[in-house]
Amino acid sequence: MLSDLLFRLRALFRRKTVEAELDEELRSHFENQVEKFVASGLPRAEAVRRTRLEFGGYEQLKEECRDARGVNFIETLLRDVRLGFRAMKRSPGLTLVAVLSLALGIGANTAIFSLLDALLFTSLPVEEPSKLVLFGAGRWAGSQDTLPDRSWELFSYPFYREISKQNAVYAGVTAVHSIEFSTHGGVDGGSAELLKADLVSGTFFSVLGVKPVLGRVLDEADDQTPGAGPVAVASYSWWKRRFLNNPSVLGKTFRFESTVYTIVGVAPPGFFGTNVGQEPDVWIPLSMEKEISPGWNGLNEKFFQSLYIIARLKPGVTVEQASADTNFLFKQILRSEYVSPQPTPKELAAIQHAQIDLTSAARGLSNLRIQYSLSLEILMGVSGLVLLIACANIANLLLARGTARSREFAVRAALGASRLRLSAQLATESLLFALLGTGLGVVMAWRAGDFLLGMPAGGGHSPLSATPDLRVLAFSLLLTILTALLFGMAPAIRSAQFQLTSSLKDGRGTVRAQAKSPLARALLVLQIALSLVLLASAGLFLRTLLNFAHVDTGFEKQNVLVFQLDEYAAGYQPDARLENLLNQIEERVGAVPGVRAASFSLFTFNQGEWSNDVTLEGISRNSENSEEVLMNRVGAGYFAALGLPVLSGRTFTPRDNERGPMVAVIDETMARRFFPGESPIGRHFGFGDDPAHSGDYEIIGVVKNAKYESLRERPHPAAYFPHSQHVTYLPNLAVKFSGDAAQITQQARLAIEEVTRDVPIGEVSTLAVEVDSSVSKYRLVAQLSLFFGLLAVFLVSIGIYGLFSYTVARRTNEIGIRMALGAKPSEIMGMVLSEGVLLTLLGLLIGLSVSLGLTRLLSSFLFDVGPNDPLTFALATIFLILVSLMACYIPARRATRVDPMVALRYE
Amino acid sequence: MAQKRIELPQGTLDLLILRTLALEPQHGWAISERIQQISSDVLLIQQGSLYPALHRLERRGWIKAKWGTSENNRRAKYYELTKTGRKQLELEQDSWKKLAAAVAQILETA
Incomplete structure (x- = not known):
C-alpha cells in the first residue's frame, strides 16, 4: 500500500524524470528492434519503417503506460482543472453570469438553510435530548385562569407538583415559566442595567442533565417554600460579558425588581435554557415568582397556569406509554381538584376536551420556530x-x-x-x-x-x-x-x-x-x-x-410616540402613590409644547393580549356574546392620543376614579354583537360567567374598532378600563404630537425626569414603526x-x-x-x-x-x-x-x- | 510467419513476464524476444501491451526496475522479480496449470 503510494507520488512529483525514463525505455526498445531487422538483412530505412509500423501509436502507448502507473487520475484532474480555467478565461462573460448566478443560488440556499438548521434541526445542548418531552406544543405564553376547552399548553405550579409526584413514567419533571422576564436591576448595588431571567423549578438543571462550570446549579431546596430561594445561576455568556469570566462572580449579588439575589453558579457555555432564540442572563427558582412579578402568586394557585412542563422519559418508556399515563393522571387531578363536586356543564365539557399532547422537547421550545x-x-x-x-x-x-x-x-x-x-x-x-x-x-x-x-x-x-x-x-x-x-x-x-x-x-x-x-x-x-x-x-x-x-388600523399610527417605562423597577407599589405618578407623568408630558395628548396603557399595538369572557347584566349568554373580549387599561387621554373617534357616549374623565362607579368604554364590534339593535350606553357587564358580577362595570362610551395584536385580525369585541379605577404598572406611554419627533422625544424625557428620576425609560418608538414591524x-x-x-x-x-x-x-x-x-x-x-x-x-x-x-x-x-x-x-x-x-x-x-x-x- | 502466431489469452501476459524474469533480470525488448524465441515464434508480444504490463507489475510491487547497460552497451531499464513477485509467480503458475489441465481434460473427453 505504502510502496504503491510512494510509486504514484514519485510519478506525480518527479514527472519530468519519469517521463524521460519512459521515453528512453521505449526508444531503446525501438532501436533494438531496428537493429534486429538490420541484422536480418533489411536496409536501415526499411527496418525503421517496419519497426514504426509494429509500434503503432507512440503517444498512445505512452498514455497507456501512464495509465498503468496509475498517475493519470491525479494528473489528468490537474490538467482538466487548468483546461477548465483556461476555458473560463476565454469566455469571461459566460463565466461571470454562471458563477454569479450559482453563487446567488447557493448563497441564498445556504443562508436560509443555516437559519432553518438553527431553528428546526439543532438539538438542545443537554444530556440525551431525545428523551425530553414537552406537555403541549409550546404555542402559548402568558397565564391562563380558566379551564381551557382544548388541549392544554400552560400549567400551574400545583399541577406540576402533582404530576411529578404521581407519575410512573418520568425520570424527572421540570417546569419553566412561559414568560421570559426582563427588567432593570443593579449588580452589587451598581446602577440599573437590563437583565433577562428565566424562572425555573428546582429540578430544571438536573432533569436536563446540565452541570455547572462554576459553583452549583439550582436544586430542589431552592424551590421548596415561596420566597425562600433568592439565588441565581448565571448564564455563561452573561458571566463572560458582565464579569469577564472572573470566578469571583460566586457570591456576588444583584437586585432584580425589589429582591436581592446571590449568584451561586455559572451554566456551561452554549446552554441557553429550553427556549431557542431566547438567552436569559440568569435562572431563578420558581419559588421567587411573587417577588419577580407582584400579584402573581402561582405557587399555591391552581388557576394560575403559566408554566411549561418538560419531562424526561424513564429508560424504556415510549412516548405513547408516557402520554397514556400522563393523560390518565391529568383527568384524575382535574376531576378531584379543578371542578366543584357538582361540575357545571361547561366544566364537564372542558374536562372532556382536556388533553395533554406530548411533543418532543429535543430541539427545545421556540416561539421563533412557530x-x-x-x-x-x-x-x-x-x-x-x-x-x-x-x-x-x-x-x-x-x-x-x-x-x-x-x-x-x-x-x-x-x-x-x-x-x-x-x-x-x-x-x-x-x-x-x-x-x-x-x-x-x-x-x-x-x-x-x-x-x-x-x-x-x-x-x-x-x-x-x-x-x-x-x-x-x-x-x-x-x-x-x-x-x-x-x-x-x-x-x-x-x-x-x-x-x-x-x-x-x-x-x-x-x-x-x-x-x-x-x-x-x-x-x-x-x-x-x-x-x-x-x-x-x-x-x-x-x-x-x-x-x-392599506389596512385600517383604527388608530392613527402617524405622530404617535410610544415610551417604555418600568415603574416597578423603581420600587413603586400598586397603590395611590403609583397612581399619582402615572397622573403626574401624563400631565407633564401632555403639557410639553407640541404634544396633543399623552396617556399610559397596558398594551399598545402588537404587544400581546389580555382577554376574558364577560357576562352582560340582564342578557343571557348566547353564542354571540360569549366570545372573549380583548381588554386594555388606559389613561383618560388614550383615545385622543391614538386618534380613536368616540362614536357615542363619552370617554374617561378625572372623575372616573376609585370613588366613582366603575366604568368601561367598548368598541363598536362589542356594541353591535353584544347589544344588537340597542344602545349599550348605561348597560353593565362583568368578568367571567358569574351573573353575580354582571353589574360590575358600566358602559359609558363606544369607540371605533382598533387593531389589537396584528393587522390580520378580524374585528374583535374590545373593552377599555381607566387606570384611575384599578392601579397597576403600565409599561406604555403613548404620546400624540405634532412637529419634530426627535425634539418631542427629548422634551418628553425631560418632562418625565422632572417627575421622577427613578423610573427607567426603555425603548422609544412610534406606532407607525410598531405597525410596520408587525409585518x-x-x-x-x-x-x-x-x-x-x-x-x-x-x-x-x-x-x-x-x-x-x-x-x-x-x-x-x-x-x-x-x-x-x-x-x-x-x-x-x-x-x-x-x-x-x-x-x-x-x-x-x-x-x-x-x-x-x-x-x-x-x-x-x-x-x-x-x-x-x-x-x-x-x-x-x-x-x-x-x-x-x-x-x-x-x-x-x-x-x-x-x-x-x-x-x-x-x- | 504471421499466420502461425496466436493471440495471448487475457491475463497470461503477466504470467509470462514474471516467468521470464524468474531466470534473470531483463529489459523490455529482451523480454519480448525471449518469449518469442522460447515459444518458437508462436507468441509475439506487442509493445502496446508489453510496456503497460511492465509498468502495472512494477506498481504492484511484483517487479522492480533499475537502470543498467545492455549487451550492446546501451543504457537500458532492467526489470527483476521481487520477493512478492516470486510468490505471485508460483501462485499464478499453479492456477494456470490447473486451468490448462482442466481445459485439456474437457477437450479430450467431452
Whole structure:
C-alpha cells in the first residue's frame, strides 16, 4: 500500500524524470528492434519503417503506460482543472453570469438553510435530548385562569407538583415559566442595567442533565417554600460579558425588581435554557415568582397556569406509554381538584376536551420556530427554485459552448482520447463552476445570514447563530455536487452522443439537425415555467404587503410616540402613590409644547393580549356574546392620543376614579354583537360567567374598532378600563404630537425626569414603526421573493438570448438561402420570434398549471388576496412574455441583417 | 510467419513476464524476444501491451526496475522479480496449470 503510494507520488512529483525514463525505455526498445531487422538483412530505412509500423501509436502507448502507473487520475484532474480555467478565461462573460448566478443560488440556499438548521434541526445542548418531552406544543405564553376547552399548553405550579409526584413514567419533571422576564436591576448595588431571567423549578438543571462550570446549579431546596430561594445561576455568556469570566462572580449579588439575589453558579457555555432564540442572563427558582412579578402568586394557585412542563422519559418508556399515563393522571387531578363536586356543564365539557399532547422537547421550545418556520420554508423553496433555474441556465450555456467545441472534441477523439476521458473533462469543468459558485455563495451566506437574522430578532441581537457550521457546510457541498451533476448532465449526454465524422465535417456544410437541440429547448421551457412560479408567488406576497399597508388600523399610527417605562423597577407599589405618578407623568408630558395628548396603557399595538369572557347584566349568554373580549387599561387621554373617534357616549374623565362607579368604554364590534339593535350606553357587564358580577362595570362610551395584536385580525369585541379605577404598572406611554419627533422625544424625557428620576425609560418608538414591524416577516419574504423572481427572469432572458443568438448563428447559411430566394426581413424576423413565442407559451402553460397548484400552499401567508389571484397571474404572464420577446428580438434583428452573399459563403 | 502466431489469452501476459524474469533480470525488448524465441515464434508480444504490463507489475510491487547497460552497451531499464513477485509467480503458475489441465481434460473427453 505504502510502496504503491510512494510509486504514484514519485510519478506525480518527479514527472519530468519519469517521463524521460519512459521515453528512453521505449526508444531503446525501438532501436533494438531496428537493429534486429538490420541484422536480418533489411536496409536501415526499411527496418525503421517496419519497426514504426509494429509500434503503432507512440503517444498512445505512452498514455497507456501512464495509465498503468496509475498517475493519470491525479494528473489528468490537474490538467482538466487548468483546461477548465483556461476555458473560463476565454469566455469571461459566460463565466461571470454562471458563477454569479450559482453563487446567488447557493448563497441564498445556504443562508436560509443555516437559519432553518438553527431553528428546526439543532438539538438542545443537554444530556440525551431525545428523551425530553414537552406537555403541549409550546404555542402559548402568558397565564391562563380558566379551564381551557382544548388541549392544554400552560400549567400551574400545583399541577406540576402533582404530576411529578404521581407519575410512573418520568425520570424527572421540570417546569419553566412561559414568560421570559426582563427588567432593570443593579449588580452589587451598581446602577440599573437590563437583565433577562428565566424562572425555573428546582429540578430544571438536573432533569436536563446540565452541570455547572462554576459553583452549583439550582436544586430542589431552592424551590421548596415561596420566597425562600433568592439565588441565581448565571448564564455563561452573561458571566463572560458582565464579569469577564472572573470566578469571583460566586457570591456576588444583584437586585432584580425589589429582591436581592446571590449568584451561586455559572451554566456551561452554549446552554441557553429550553427556549431557542431566547438567552436569559440568569435562572431563578420558581419559588421567587411573587417577588419577580407582584400579584402573581402561582405557587399555591391552581388557576394560575403559566408554566411549561418538560419531562424526561424513564429508560424504556415510549412516548405513547408516557402520554397514556400522563393523560390518565391529568383527568384524575382535574376531576378531584379543578371542578366543584357538582361540575357545571361547561366544566364537564372542558374536562372532556382536556388533553395533554406530548411533543418532543429535543430541539427545545421556540416561539421563533412557530412564527417563522413557514416563512423560512417558503424562502427555502423560492431559493431552491432559483438555484434550479441557475442550473438550467448554466447547462444551456455549457451546452452551447459544448456544441461550439464539438470540433475540438472530435479532433481529440480522432487523436485517441477516449469518450470517458472527454466526459471526465466536461465533468471537471462543471464541478469547477460549481465550486467557484459555492465558495462565493458561502461567503455571501455569511453576510446574508446576519441580514436574515434581523428578521427573527426584529432588528436587534439574536442568540440564533447563522454562522455556517459543519452541517451547513456539508449541505452546501451536497448542493454543489448536486448542481454540478444537474447542469453538467446535459453537455455530458451530448458529448456521449456525438458522431465523430459528422462533427469533423461540422460547419463545412448545410445546417445540421442538431442545431435544433431539443435538450436546450426543453431546459429553456423549464426555466420559463419555474420563473413564472417564482414571479407569481412574489406577486402574491407583494400584494399581501400592499394590502397590509392599506389596512385600517383604527388608530392613527402617524405622530404617535410610544415610551417604555418600568415603574416597578423603581420600587413603586400598586397603590395611590403609583397612581399619582402615572397622573403626574401624563400631565407633564401632555403639557410639553407640541404634544396633543399623552396617556399610559397596558398594551399598545402588537404587544400581546389580555382577554376574558364577560357576562352582560340582564342578557343571557348566547353564542354571540360569549366570545372573549380583548381588554386594555388606559389613561383618560388614550383615545385622543391614538386618534380613536368616540362614536357615542363619552370617554374617561378625572372623575372616573376609585370613588366613582366603575366604568368601561367598548368598541363598536362589542356594541353591535353584544347589544344588537340597542344602545349599550348605561348597560353593565362583568368578568367571567358569574351573573353575580354582571353589574360590575358600566358602559359609558363606544369607540371605533382598533387593531389589537396584528393587522390580520378580524374585528374583535374590545373593552377599555381607566387606570384611575384599578392601579397597576403600565409599561406604555403613548404620546400624540405634532412637529419634530426627535425634539418631542427629548422634551418628553425631560418632562418625565422632572417627575421622577427613578423610573427607567426603555425603548422609544412610534406606532407607525410598531405597525410596520408587525409585518416584518411578510415584508422580508416579499422583498426576497421579488428579488429572486427578478433574478430568475434575468437568468431566463439570458438563456433565451443565448439560445437564439446561437440558433441564428448556426442558421446563417439557411437564412441566407431563404433571403436569396426572396424572403422578406419581416418574414425572417417572424420565423425567429415565433419560435421564441412558442417556447415561451409552452413554458408559461406548464408554469401556470404548476403554480396554480403550488400557491395554494401559501394561503396562510397571504392576506386579502387569493392564492390564484387572476390579476397577479396575468401580470406575471404578460411580464414574462414581454421579457422573452425582448430577449428574442435582438438575435431576430440580427437574422434580418444577414447578407445573403456573405451567408452563402459562410462556412 | 504471421499466420502461425496466436493471440495471448487475457491475463497470461503477466504470467509470462514474471516467468521470464524468474531466470534473470531483463529489459523490455529482451523480454519480448525471449518469449518469442522460447515459444518458437508462436507468441509475439506487442509493445502496446508489453510496456503497460511492465509498468502495472512494477506498481504492484511484483517487479522492480533499475537502470543498467545492455549487451550492446546501451543504457537500458532492467526489470527483476521481487520477493512478492516470486510468490505471485508460483501462485499464478499453479492456477494456470490447473486451468490448462482442466481445459485439456474437457477437450479430450467431452
